[in-house]
Structure formats: structure tokens, C-alpha cells
Amino acid sequence: MGKRQFRERDREADGSFQDGPMSIRKKLKVVHETPTSEPITSSRQMRMLLSFDHDARKTRHGLQSFKLFLDALNSPDGEGNASDNREMLSLFLKSTAPRPEDDDGVYLDGVFQTWAYGVQTHNDGLLSSVAVVLGLLLQVISADLSMVRHGMGICEALLQDRHLKLMARNLSSDPSKGFVISPTLRLLREIISLDGGVFARRVFRARQYTLAEFVRNLEVKHGGEGVEDLAKASVRTNSIRVFNTFLRYLPSDDRKELVLTRGLMSHLTFLFKDDAPSVLSELLESLTKYFLMDAKIPSYAKSTAFNAKMLSRMLNLYNYNHDANETVTISDKVHSFLLLACTSKDSGAMLKSTGMYPEGLDSASVTSGRERSGLMGVESLSWMDRYKTNIPVYNTSLLEFILKLRPWANLKHSELLVGCFSACPELVAAYFQKQISFTFDPKLSMTWIGYAAFLFNTIQLPLPNNFGDAERLTADIPPPTSVLLDNILPPALNQKVLTRCLDPKSALVSFFVTRLLVVSMQKLQKAVKMHGDASESAVWTHAQRKLLDGYCDRIPEMKEVIRAYKAIPVENVLHRATASHLLSLYYKNIPQIALAANFDASPLLISTLNRLETKFENPKDKAVVIIELENLLEIASYSPGMRWFNKAEGLPTSPFTSLLQLACNKSHVFHSSRLEEVLSSIAAEHQMVSKSSGLRPLIEAVRKSDDISSEEWAVLDNCTQRASSSPLKYLDLLTEYIGDEESSRSQNISLLLVTLAEQIPHVCKSADEDTLMSLAELISEYANLCVAEDESESSVAALCIRMKEYLPWLALPKPPKTKKEKKSSSDKATTSSDPDTMDTNEPSMPSLPESEYNNAIATICADLEEVTVENAALTRWVNKSPEELIDDTYATEVFKLLLSEHTSIRREALTNLLKMAAKVKESSHPEKEQVWLLISELAESAKPFVADGPVPSQFVAFAVHALPILCSPLHALYPKINRYLTKGPVWAPAKLLLIHDVLHGEPSEDDKLYIELSWLFSYLLDCLHIKEDLAVFYRNSWWEKILCAACNPNLRVGLRSKVHKLLYRASCLEGGSTMLITRFGIISWLATQEAQAGKAEDKVLYKALIQRMWSTCDVQHVEKWSGQKGSKQ
Structure with missing residues (x-):
């Protein structure tokens, strides 16, 4: 009772003590005593200081003394007598070296015993001091070659299992004990780097101990605000330095294994924003030099390490702001790093791809698809449509990453994204297919200008050679149209948006869009040429046509571009020159749209x-x-x-x-x-x-x-x-x-x-x-x-x-210094197509080399196809809708069956035509009446001939070529064909349908003559199949009128080539060449055209046609008619 009363009186006397639930329980304060030290003057004293002792205070005194000794050696000021101290240290190391006969002996046995004692007694001070001393000792040894052998002995001791466990104990300490973990990490760095990294691989192979809790330690950052002081480096900073040292000295296989350690890259990149600039610079340099640029590390490993998540975290360093005073900022360095990682196939994380060909598209799959469907040629291209909504790519991680970029807001984002597109074209279409958050509506702002600049740089990227994959190119597989089209003109730039952007109210927006369309047109021109160079097969021709059609659906109509051009003020010379260039590209690349606009360039x-x-x-x-003027001249x-x-x-x-x-x-x-x-x-x-x-x-x-x-x-x-x-x-x-x-x-x-x-x-x-x-x-x-x-x-x-006589000052011409041999023109007859007035002295047949002649004939015969009759067309059209019948080729295939050699096929075709006409008339097609009338008139006209033989070729050819016109009310021939169909229900077999209206009548519009002639020549070409067809051309001298039309000096090359094809097709029929020579003076006509031709290849072409006429005619009949025997020779 007395003791209790005494304690209570003490408590009442203590005014700071409060009894009850609000009382504060005081925590015992742990005080870390600073170890004492003494100067070291001899190796014997050093040996005594570092010997093992159970007295922790005495042991720490020795370790602290040795630490200060080593600090002096490492000091750049070189305090004291450095050479003597080094000699002293060398003697000490020799004295602690194990004897050769002692298998269990190690260097610094006392230090290691102290370390083990610290672990047993949980003395963190000892654990920290030992790690500090060993790290400093190895640092001093690394700077002196004479002591490196001692350092290797110490490392051998450290890599023994019992000592590795001590190291693991330090590294696994509580995260709050950075004073234990950091010295151990510094020690680890010294072991790895000693003697050029001779122990690096052994240290890594012992990662169960050496990298204990390494991933966790990467997240133990400094406790203060802002950037840490590197003089007191945190556990994370020391861990990053160990990682850098490993990368530098490990061989390629181990580097890959280190980087792919589970969770390492994630923890490494998680706290980038709080790291010091120098630490980040060293890390980026190490990853670049020793990982990305290591050719022995496969691409898949780099792609796995730098997945979308890791790249996105590095992307956040673009906003790093702790290095404002640096000339080369962290933002610049990480940008260079990402450019390498995302755009290099050999040094980066990018996997190899196949350009415009999506992942999974190969010759085997396409060929098997064709075989399963039973379709070949153009109809086998249905696989293209499956890439309109989903485009599989090889670089899925890279695609996921670039979708997080904001090219409209950050120039570096834009440069990085364009670099990815350039290195990996497969990403372009996939990116625009998924990135639909930004619209291109014409709202002039910095964001819109940034996106426009990004689109311009993207469109300006060249198409890869062979569309990115020569193997698929040679396998007759064109790239999917939707993928290629998105590379030429991204889907954000549709017709509606582009038309609005051309509004002259905003001159800058209009100028930007005009430039976009110019580079897009130039890229389209290259793509079309690549299609033509790849193959001449129908598959590539169809893909080319499909590309042009898709492009025309996206760009503004010609009239909108003309309106925008006319509205540009004359002082905006650059804008006007760009707009005129765009108009000229319309005429070059898509003349069918340009000519339909009826643009008169004369006033401009x-x-x-x-x-x-x-x-x-x-x-x-x-x-x-002047550039604008040149463009207008071209138009x-x-x-x-x-x-x-x-x-x-x-x-x-x-x-x-x-x-x-x-x-x-x-x-x-x-x-x-x-x-x-x-x-x-x-x-x-x-x-x-x-x-x-x-x-x-x-x-x-x-x-x-x-x-x-x-x-x-x-x-x-x-x-x-x-x-x-x-x-x-x-x-x-x-x-x-x-x-x-x-x-x-x-x-x-x-x-x-x-x-x-x-x-x-x-x-x-x-x-x-x-x-x-x-x-x-x-x-x-x-x-x-x-x-x-x-x-x-x-x-x-x-x-x-x-x-x-009128100008006496005029001087006569001087003869040239070197006279060229002049060709006599006496053999050339003036042009005349009238057989009654024609000179009967025909020019002699040119003798071209065989290869030259064959090449010229091949040029003429290019794209010249015979009419093919497919009996399967009788059943193929039945299940098709009227729209498919008309818009596709199902109806025309049935038309062609009227030319079959088999009577039963022709009769079936006639019956099917009547059914087809009824089906069309009952449909809701906008042009059903005209189409029904065409099919009905074809059937009625063919009835009298079906039982006896093929119907007249001109009937089928007219129906085949008229059907697309009836579905296009804006076509120049639409009114003429409709008027012709309403003249009567039956066509005359002795006439060429509609030829009089085109050759003798006025064009529907002033500038539509050549469009009508192009259609007519194509139609006439299909009218020549058998020798009986020649008689139809002979009546009313239609050959003469065709040749007169071909004499027009303004006739385009394409129209002239169609006339050449007509002449060649006629020469293939029995009696065709003889008729052309004797009735229409074709040899003189061709000779005149040859004389007027400006190009050497055109002259060869006309010579080849003359040679063709002579070689296929009835020579005796021609010689008798001309009155000259041997005129051919």
C-alpha cells in the first residue's frame, strides 16, 4: 500500500501526465550512436581493426576507421600520402589472402565473420558498415591494376554460397532500411564491373541471392519532395545503376533474360517522373546501346519488353520538367529512344511485317479460297472486302501504343507516329480504322492545323516497294483496296468533309486541304502505276479500277475544286498555283471525273x-x-x-x-x-x-x-x-x-x-x-x-x-556544217480514203526486224480480248437481284450466249432474256423501263436468227455496251441511246446501231465528242468476230468514216489505239486486209500517218500495221487490182 501511494503521489505531482483514455503512451526513442574512428598508419593496425570481435562497438570502430581510410584513397583531392596508403593497403590484402593449402580460407575472413555476426544479432549497423567497407574497397582496387588480383579473390569469396546468403539478407531488409540496402547494391555494382565485368555472368546466375527483392527495391524511392539529391541516392536509384551495370557487362542471352524478368520493366518504368535527370539519361543510354542495338537479341524479346504499357510510360517523360536548364532535355532523349524502339526493324521493338498485305493474307489462303468457291479471276477477289472493318497486323503492341498518341497536340507525338507509319506501313490503315475520335471538320484552330500537318506527312509517305511484300506480289495477289486507299487518303478525309474544307471563307483551311489532295493524287498515280507494272491479269486490272472508284468516292467533285480555285484572291499566288496543280492532277489521274465537269480554262x-x-x-x-500558268496550260x-x-x-x-x-x-x-x-x-x-x-x-x-x-x-x-x-x-x-x-x-x-x-x-x-x-x-x-x-x-x-525581194536586208540560210542524209518523200502518197480517186501505186511493205514487229503487234493487241461465252451464265443470274443483274456482269454474260455455236444454248439464252426483262420491269430499279426496253428489243431482234446461227455481232455488242450507259443518266450518250431505243422495237441486221448518230450527229455537249468516240470505238471492236461482220462495215463506207475521224489532230492516244485495234481485228478475219487495201486505201492511210508521227515508236507501230496488212491479204488479188506485180516486195 505504501509503494502504490508513493507512485500515485508522483503521478499527481507530474503535471504533464494525464490519466485515463486520453493519456499518451511514450515510445522509446532509438538512438544510433555514431561509431568512433582512429587514423590508420600501418597494415598491422589495419589487420587488428578488421579482426572479428563480439563487441559490436569495437567492431564498428574498426570498420569506421577503415572506411575513412578508403574514403581518403577515393577522394579526388588525394588527401594525405596516397601512394603510401596504397602500399599499406596492398600489404594488408596480401596478409589476409588465404593460404593455398587452405581450401576454406577467404580474403578478409574477419570482415565476413563480422557480417555473419551482424546477421545473427540483427545488428543493422554492422550489416550496413560491412557492405559500405567492401564496396569502397573494391572501388579502390578497381582503380589500381596491381591490386586487381586481390579484388578478384574478394569477389570469389563474396560469391560463395554462405556469403551470397548474407548479401541476400541485406537486400531483403525492410524497405525503410535504405541504409542497409543501398550499400549492398553499390557493392553489387563493384563486383559486376570489376576487371571489365569478369564476374557479371556469375553474379547474374546467382540472382536468387544477388537480385533478391530487386523488383521491390526498384520502387523504394527517396522520401522527400521533388527530385532526389544524388549525393544521398535512394534504393531505387542504386537499383537502376545495378541494372545499367548488368546491361553493360552481361552477354546478349543474359541481357535478354534480365530485361524479361517478370515485373522488372513494369517496376522500372513506374516511377520515372520522380527520377533524377542524370539517372534517366544513363538508363535510356544503357537500354539503347546494350539492349535495343544488340543484334543478337531477337526482335520478339524487344517487342515483349517494350509492350504498349512500357512505351506509354516512357511517353509520359515527354512532360518531364526537372531538367529545364539542360541543352538536351529528357524529353528529347526519350523521343530519340522511342523513335529507335518503334521504327527500327533490326534495332527496335518492331516486328517484321508485310506492308500493305495484312497479317494472315498469303497465297495459300487466297488460292484455297478460290478453289473452295469455284471462282477464278475477278470474282475471286471477294476476300478483299473482309478488311474494310478489321485489319489484322503483326505489330499489335505497337498499334495499341500509337493509338494513345496525340499527333494533333504534340509535334513529337506527330513525328513519332509518322515514323512508325514509315517503318511499318501495315499500321496506317489499322490506325485510322480505330482512331475515330478526331474529326476533320473545318474549324481553324491549333488542334486542326496540327492534325492537318500530321495527315499531310502521313499521305506524303512513299508506298513501299512491291507493296511491302514481293512474295505476295509475284503470287498474283493485289493488296486489299481498302488498306491501300486508307494509305493514300485516310478515311477522316471523306468527300463531305473535304468539300466543306474547300470553302473559300477560310483561306488557310482551303490551302491546307488543297495541298493534302495534291500529295494524295500524286500517291494515287504511283499506286496505279504499281498495279499496272505488277501484272496485266484481270485480277490486278480489277483491283486498280476498284482503287480508282474508291478514291473518286472520297475526293470532292471537280466542280467544287473549280469553284474554290476561282474564289482564291489573285494575291494568294501560292494558293492559286497549288489549286491549279490539283486541277491538272484531276485530268491526269481521273479524267472521267475531270471531263464531266466541263471546265473551260480559257478565261483563267x-x-x-x-x-x-x-x-x-x-x-x-x-x-x-508561271507555275500556275503551266498548270493551266496542261489543263x-x-x-x-x-x-x-x-x-x-x-x-x-x-x-x-x-x-x-x-x-x-x-x-x-x-x-x-x-x-x-x-x-x-x-x-x-x-x-x-x-x-x-x-x-x-x-x-x-x-x-x-x-x-x-x-x-x-x-x-x-x-x-x-x-x-x-x-x-x-x-x-x-x-x-x-x-x-x-x-x-x-x-x-x-x-x-x-x-x-x-x-x-x-x-x-x-x-x-x-x-x-x-x-x-x-x-x-x-x-x-x-x-x-x-x-x-x-x-x-x-x-x-x-x-x-x-521585199526585205533586202534578209540573208540567205547557210548550209549546215554536217549534213544529214535526207529521206526522199517521193514514195509517200498523200492521204485519200476515196477508193475511186485513190492512187493505185501502194507503198512497199516495210521490213521490220521480227522482234520489233512482234513488240509493236503486242502493243496493239494489249487489252484486246475475245468475247468469251460461259454456259454457266444461264443459271447464275436467276438468284440475283435486278440491281446485281444490271450493275454487275450477269446480264451481259447472258447477252453473249446469243453468239454461241450451239442452237440449244442460243434458244435457252433467248428464253432467259425474256424472263430477265420481266424480272427487271417488276423491280424498283430507277432505270428499269430503259433496261427492260433494251433487253426486250435485243430478244425481239435476235428471234429470227437464233435457229439458224449466231445472231449478228452488232446486236450483242450494242446491248453489252449500252447497258452501263442506261444506268448512268449523266453520261454523254444517255439521251442518244434512249432516243434510239424508242425508234422501233426491232434492230436492222444490216446496220451498225447508233454509229450514224455519233459520227455524223452533233455531240450531246460541246466537249463530249471524244467520250462518245471512245464508247463507239469500243463497241465497234466487239462487232468484229466473224467474216460476215465485215460486210456490215463495208456498207455505207463506214471504214472510210472511221479513218476520217482518226485523222483528227486533236485525237488522244487512247482513241488512236482503239482505231489500231479495229484495223488489227479486221485483219484477223478472212478477207479483211484485202478489203481494207482495195476498197479503202488503208496502206496509203497508214503510210501518211507514219510520215506525220512525231515519235519513233509510233512510226514503228504504223510500219507494223502495214506489214500486217500485206502479210494477211490475198496477194494475187491485190497485185491484179493495183496493176503492179510484186508491189509487196
């Missing part, structure tokens, strides 16, 4: 020429306007209605002469060969210059002369107008001026000279003497250059002599 061409006459504040603006060259030689309002001369002035102007530096080429082509088409020399002599003559006055340009303008409008008149004048005999030898001469000779007498009446002298100088130079270009010297001289 004239206004551009007028602008070039004005003064520009910035000379560079004039260069851009105008596609328009047959362009009036080049008529004076326009606002111009002193015709557009041709104004352009010629610009081409000849040597005062400005913007010389354009493209402008010269266009002008030469126009002049040659209008037959006012020789095709061999073109406009070169005139342009060079003007450039060599002094400044040409406006009066002289007026003379040249007048002469060009006259020569282009009446070439026949000046051919007759040439005969008058130089004589009949000379004229027959002078076919190679420019009619512009003849026109000058005619007009000079009139010019002399009104011009002053200075103008006439300057004009004489110009004509003299022009005549000399014409002769130098291999024009007839005598003819040019004769014309100059005539002009010299």
Missing part, C-alpha cells in the same frame, strides 16, 4: 497571262504565277475546244503568241522547259511547224535577236493564226513558191515560213524601215536554225529568196 489562262504583264513587288511571286491541252490562236479580250495577241513571248523572254530567270514543250506540241498539232524541229528554231531565233518590237510580234501572231487555220492552203502555196518537183521532195518544212513569205509583201506596205530591218534579221536567224534542224535547205532558201 488569259487572266493569268495578263497578270504576268503587270509588275510584281516580289520577283518570287512571278515564278509562282487547257486536255480541252479540244481551246482556242489557242484567237485573240482574246485584254490581250494584244492570241494566247499562243502571248505564251510564246513568255517562253522567249530572256530577261527573267524563270525559264520553263515545260512551257516550251506544251507550245511545241500545240504548234505541231496544228501543222504549222515541222514535227522534227518543232518551235525550237523560232524560240532560239527570238532569243538571239535584239528586243522584238510589238509590231514584229503582231506579224508573228498574224502568221501563226493563218498557218494554224489553213494548213492545206499553205501546202498549195509551197508548191507555187518552190515548184512542183521541189515541193514533192520538201515535206519536212515549217508552214510558218511559207506564211511569212506570203505575208511579208503586205507587211512592207505599213511597217517602217527599222521594223523591217529587225524583222529581216529575225527571219534570217529563223531560216538558219530551220536548216540546222534538218529542214529542207533548198525549200527554205527558195522562200527566203522570195522574201528578199
Whole structure:
């Protein structure tokens, strides 16, 4: 009782004590005493200090003394006598070395006993001190080669199992005991790096101990706010340094195994934002140099280590802001790292892919699919459609990662994403298919501009060679259209959005979109060419057509681009030049859309020429306007209605002469060969210059002369107008001026000279003497250059002599220094298609080399297909909807069965046609009435012929070619075909249907003539199958009218090639060549076309056709008709 009362009185006296539930229980405070130390002066003293002792205070005193000794050796200031201290340390290490006969002996046996004692007594101070001392000792030894052998002995001791367990005990300490874990990690680094990493692999193989709790330790960061002080490195920082050291010294297999350790990369990247800049720099450098760039580590390992999650965490370092004062920031370094990791097939985490071919698409699967479906050719391409909604890729992790990028908000994100697309094209379509969060609606903002720039860089990426996989290319597998189309024009850029973006209210948006469309068109042009170069099979042709159709569905209509172009202010020269370039690309790549827009470039061409006459504040603006002019010239060259030689309002001369002035102007530096080429082509088409020399002599003559006055340009303008409008008149004048005999030898001469000779007498009446002298100088130079270009010297001289009567200053042309052998033109007959007036002296047959002849015939026969009759068409159409019948080829396949050799097939076809007509009439198709009328008239017209033989070829050909027109009300021939169908229910077998309306009638619109001719020639080609078909062409001299149409100088190459195909097809039929030679003078016509051809390959082509006609005709009949035996030879 007395003791209890005493304690209670003490408690009451203590004012800080509170009894009851609110009382505070005091925690015992643990105080870590700082160990004492003493200076070390001898190796014997060192040995005594480090010997084992059960007194922990005494042991720590020895370890602390040794630590300070080692610190002095490691100090860069070199405190004390460093060489003596090193000698002392070396003697100490020799004395502690184990004896050779002692198998269990180790270096520093006392230190290891102390370590084991610390573990037994749970003395964290001892555990920390031992790890610190050993780490510092190995650090000193590594800097001195003479002591490295002692360091290797110490490492051998450390790698014994009993000591590895001690190390594991330290590494597994509670995370709060960083003072134990960090020294042990530093010790581990020294072991790994000693003597060039000789122990690195052994340390890693003992990872059960050496990497104990390593993944956990990567998350033990410093306790303060902000970036840690590296002088007091945290457990995480030391762990990262151990990881870097391992990467540096381990061989490739072990590096891979280390990085792929479960959870390591996840814990390593989790706390990046709190790491010091130097630590992050070292880590990125190590991962780059020793992992990504290690060629012995396979790609799959790199891809596994840097999956989407890891890459996303590294992406967060773009926002790292603890290194604002550094020249190369962490953001820049991690950007370089990600570029390497995501874009390098050999050094990065990217797996090899197959370009535009999705994962899983190979020749085996496609071929087996074709065999199972029983379909071949075009119909076997149904596998393409399955990639419209889902595109499997090889790099799934990379795809998941790039979907997290924000290219519209961050330039580095945009650069990284475009780099991924460039290195791995398979990602483009898959990315845009999944990334639908951003729309391209025209809202001018930094975000919209960023996305537009990203799309521009993406579209600008080149298509990979062989579409990314040569194996599938050679296996006749085109890339899926949807995948390729998304690479050319991403789906975010659809027709509706692009049309809205072209609105001239926002000039910058309109300019951006115009540039996007330009690079897209150029990429489409490359893709179409690659399709053509890959194969000539129907599969590739269909894929090419499908690509063009899909592209046309996405881009704005031509009229919208024209409207936007016209609305651009004239001061925005760069925008106008880009828009004009886009319009020219429409004509080049998708002429079917461009020609349908009925665009007249004349007013814009004239206004551009007028602008070039004005003064520009910035000379560079004039260069851009010239580019715009070149684009408009290219557009105008596609328009047959362009009036080049008529004076326009606002111009002193015709557009041709104004352009010629610009081409000849040597005062400005913007010389354009493209402008010269266009002008030469126009002049040659209008037959006012020789095709061999073109406009070169005139342009060079003007450039060599002094400044040409406006009066002289007026003379040249007048002469060009006259020569282009009446070439026949000046051919007759040439005969008058130089004589009949000379004229027959002078076919190679420019009619512009003849026109000058005619007009000079009139010019002399009104011009002053200075103008006439300057004009004489110009004509003299022009005549000399014409002769130098291999024009007839005598003819040019004769014309100059005539002009010299009025221009005495004019000099006669000098003969060229090296004369070329001139070809006689006496063998060439003038063109005439009238058999009654035709010269019967046919030109001799050219003798082409066999290879040259075969190549020319192969060029003519390209895409020339015979009509194929498939009996399966009788059953294939039955289950199809009326829309499929009309839009696909099911109906036309039944039409062609009327040409079958078997009567039963023809009768079945006729019956099926009547059923098909009834099915169409009952449908809801918008053009059902016209289609029903076409099928019904075909059936009625074919009835009388079905029992006797194949129906007339023109019936089937007309129906096959008219059906697509009836489904396209905007087509130029739509009204003509409808009018023809309403004329009567039965077609005449002796007539070529609709040919009169096309060749003799006016086109439905002014610029639609060539569209109608293209359709007509294709239709006529299918009318020639058997020799009886020749009689239909012979009636009413249709061959003569076809050849006359082909003489049009403005006729495009494609239309001329169709005429060549017609002639070749006729020569394949019995009696065809004989009829063409004797009735329509085809040999003379071909010889004339050869003489007028400007290109060598065109001349060879006409020679091959002449040779073909001679080789397939009835020679005896032709010789008897011509009155010349052996005219063929």
C-alpha cells in the first residue's frame, strides 16, 4: 500500500501526465550512436581493426576507421600520402589472402565473420558498415591494376554460397532500411564491373541471392519532395545503376533474360517522373546501346519488353520538367529512344511485317479460297472486302501504343507516329480504322492545323516497294483496296468533309486541304502505276479500277475544286498555283471525273497571262504565277475546244503568241522547259511547224535577236493564226513558191515560213524601215536554225529568196556544217480514203526486224480480248437481284450466249432474256423501263436468227455496251441511246446501231465528242468476230468514216489505239486486209500517218500495221487490182 501511494503521489505531482483514455503512451526513442574512428598508419593496425570481435562497438570502430581510410584513397583531392596508403593497403590484402593449402580460407575472413555476426544479432549497423567497407574497397582496387588480383579473390569469396546468403539478407531488409540496402547494391555494382565485368555472368546466375527483392527495391524511392539529391541516392536509384551495370557487362542471352524478368520493366518504368535527370539519361543510354542495338537479341524479346504499357510510360517523360536548364532535355532523349524502339526493324521493338498485305493474307489462303468457291479471276477477289472493318497486323503492341498518341497536340507525338507509319506501313490503315475520335471538320484552330500537318506527312509517305511484300506480289495477289486507299487518303478525309474544307471563307483551311489532295493524287498515280507494272491479269486490272472508284468516292467533285480555285484572291499566288496543280492532277489521274465537269480554262489562262504583264513587288511571286500558268496550260491541252490562236479580250495577241513571248523572254530567270514543250506540241498539232524541229528554231531565233518590237510580234501572231487555220492552203502555196518537183521532195518544212513569205509583201506596205530591218534579221536567224534542224535547205532558201525581194536586208540560210542524209518523200502518197480517186501505186511493205514487229503487234493487241461465252451464265443470274443483274456482269454474260455455236444454248439464252426483262420491269430499279426496253428489243431482234446461227455481232455488242450507259443518266450518250431505243422495237441486221448518230450527229455537249468516240470505238471492236461482220462495215463506207475521224489532230492516244485495234481485228478475219487495201486505201492511210508521227515508236507501230496488212491479204488479188506485180516486195 505504501509503494502504490508513493507512485500515485508522483503521478499527481507530474503535471504533464494525464490519466485515463486520453493519456499518451511514450515510445522509446532509438538512438544510433555514431561509431568512433582512429587514423590508420600501418597494415598491422589495419589487420587488428578488421579482426572479428563480439563487441559490436569495437567492431564498428574498426570498420569506421577503415572506411575513412578508403574514403581518403577515393577522394579526388588525394588527401594525405596516397601512394603510401596504397602500399599499406596492398600489404594488408596480401596478409589476409588465404593460404593455398587452405581450401576454406577467404580474403578478409574477419570482415565476413563480422557480417555473419551482424546477421545473427540483427545488428543493422554492422550489416550496413560491412557492405559500405567492401564496396569502397573494391572501388579502390578497381582503380589500381596491381591490386586487381586481390579484388578478384574478394569477389570469389563474396560469391560463395554462405556469403551470397548474407548479401541476400541485406537486400531483403525492410524497405525503410535504405541504409542497409543501398550499400549492398553499390557493392553489387563493384563486383559486376570489376576487371571489365569478369564476374557479371556469375553474379547474374546467382540472382536468387544477388537480385533478391530487386523488383521491390526498384520502387523504394527517396522520401522527400521533388527530385532526389544524388549525393544521398535512394534504393531505387542504386537499383537502376545495378541494372545499367548488368546491361553493360552481361552477354546478349543474359541481357535478354534480365530485361524479361517478370515485373522488372513494369517496376522500372513506374516511377520515372520522380527520377533524377542524370539517372534517366544513363538508363535510356544503357537500354539503347546494350539492349535495343544488340543484334543478337531477337526482335520478339524487344517487342515483349517494350509492350504498349512500357512505351506509354516512357511517353509520359515527354512532360518531364526537372531538367529545364539542360541543352538536351529528357524529353528529347526519350523521343530519340522511342523513335529507335518503334521504327527500327533490326534495332527496335518492331516486328517484321508485310506492308500493305495484312497479317494472315498469303497465297495459300487466297488460292484455297478460290478453289473452295469455284471462282477464278475477278470474282475471286471477294476476300478483299473482309478488311474494310478489321485489319489484322503483326505489330499489335505497337498499334495499341500509337493509338494513345496525340499527333494533333504534340509535334513529337506527330513525328513519332509518322515514323512508325514509315517503318511499318501495315499500321496506317489499322490506325485510322480505330482512331475515330478526331474529326476533320473545318474549324481553324491549333488542334486542326496540327492534325492537318500530321495527315499531310502521313499521305506524303512513299508506298513501299512491291507493296511491302514481293512474295505476295509475284503470287498474283493485289493488296486489299481498302488498306491501300486508307494509305493514300485516310478515311477522316471523306468527300463531305473535304468539300466543306474547300470553302473559300477560310483561306488557310482551303490551302491546307488543297495541298493534302495534291500529295494524295500524286500517291494515287504511283499506286496505279504499281498495279499496272505488277501484272496485266484481270485480277490486278480489277483491283486498280476498284482503287480508282474508291478514291473518286472520297475526293470532292471537280466542280467544287473549280469553284474554290476561282474564289482564291489573285494575291494568294501560292494558293492559286497549288489549286491549279490539283486541277491538272484531276485530268491526269481521273479524267472521267475531270471531263464531266466541263471546265473551260480559257478565261483563267488569259487572266493569268495578263497578270504576268503587270509588275510584281516580289520577283518570287512571278515564278509562282508561271507555275500556275503551266498548270493551266496542261489543263487547257486536255480541252479540244481551246482556242489557242484567237485573240482574246485584254490581250494584244492570241494566247499562243502571248505564251510564246513568255517562253522567249530572256530577261527573267524563270525559264520553263515545260512551257516550251506544251507550245511545241500545240504548234505541231496544228501543222504549222515541222514535227522534227518543232518551235525550237523560232524560240532560239527570238532569243538571239535584239528586243522584238510589238509590231514584229503582231506579224508573228498574224502568221501563226493563218498557218494554224489553213494548213492545206499553205501546202498549195509551197508548191507555187518552190515548184512542183521541189515541193514533192520538201515535206519536212515549217508552214510558218511559207506564211511569212506570203505575208511579208503586205507587211512592207505599213511597217517602217527599222521594223523591217529587225524583222529581216529575225527571219534570217529563223531560216538558219530551220536548216540546222534538218529542214529542207533548198525549200527554205527558195522562200527566203522570195522574201528578199521585199526585205533586202534578209540573208540567205547557210548550209549546215554536217549534213544529214535526207529521206526522199517521193514514195509517200498523200492521204485519200476515196477508193475511186485513190492512187493505185501502194507503198512497199516495210521490213521490220521480227522482234520489233512482234513488240509493236503486242502493243496493239494489249487489252484486246475475245468475247468469251460461259454456259454457266444461264443459271447464275436467276438468284440475283435486278440491281446485281444490271450493275454487275450477269446480264451481259447472258447477252453473249446469243453468239454461241450451239442452237440449244442460243434458244435457252433467248428464253432467259425474256424472263430477265420481266424480272427487271417488276423491280424498283430507277432505270428499269430503259433496261427492260433494251433487253426486250435485243430478244425481239435476235428471234429470227437464233435457229439458224449466231445472231449478228452488232446486236450483242450494242446491248453489252449500252447497258452501263442506261444506268448512268449523266453520261454523254444517255439521251442518244434512249432516243434510239424508242425508234422501233426491232434492230436492222444490216446496220451498225447508233454509229450514224455519233459520227455524223452533233455531240450531246460541246466537249463530249471524244467520250462518245471512245464508247463507239469500243463497241465497234466487239462487232468484229466473224467474216460476215465485215460486210456490215463495208456498207455505207463506214471504214472510210472511221479513218476520217482518226485523222483528227486533236485525237488522244487512247482513241488512236482503239482505231489500231479495229484495223488489227479486221485483219484477223478472212478477207479483211484485202478489203481494207482495195476498197479503202488503208496502206496509203497508214503510210501518211507514219510520215506525220512525231515519235519513233509510233512510226514503228504504223510500219507494223502495214506489214500486217500485206502479210494477211490475198496477194494475187491485190497485185491484179493495183496493176503492179510484186508491189509487196
